[in-house]
Amino acid sequence: MKVEIVTPADHTRLIIEDLASRRGSIMDRSFLGDAVSVHAMVPLANMFGYDGELSTLSKGHAVYTMQFDHYARTPAEDPDPPFRPAAAIKLASGGAD
Structure with missing residues (x-):
């Protein structure tokens, strides 16, 4: 998916880190006054x-x-x-393979 985020400049780093954790690729950043527009490609x-x-x-x-x-x-x-839901459930229930 092509994603565009417009955010105040002081939140840009957190948003880029979150996109990276979602396997996103940052394509471009541009400044719009006090805001930043971040363009990225992220799997749906x-x-x-x-x-x-x-x-x-x-x-x-x-x-x-x-x-x-x-x-x-x-x-x-x-x-x-x-996050592995099945593994987490198995550990919580005390189950083993």
Whole structure:
């Protein structure tokens, strides 16, 4: 997905770090007075829940748009995904393989 975020300049670093954690690639940044426009490409699967996260990171001052750009092959299994629900449930229940 092609994503554009417009945020106050003092929140830019946090937003870029969050996009990187979502496997996003920053394409461009431009300054709009006291704001910054960040353009990135991010897999759709990693954008779920972004509304709330962006609001938290920017204290409600950032907005974003997202639109389809292209299909891409999904990478091989991530050796360290950010969250593994099945593994977490298994550990919490004391189950073993």
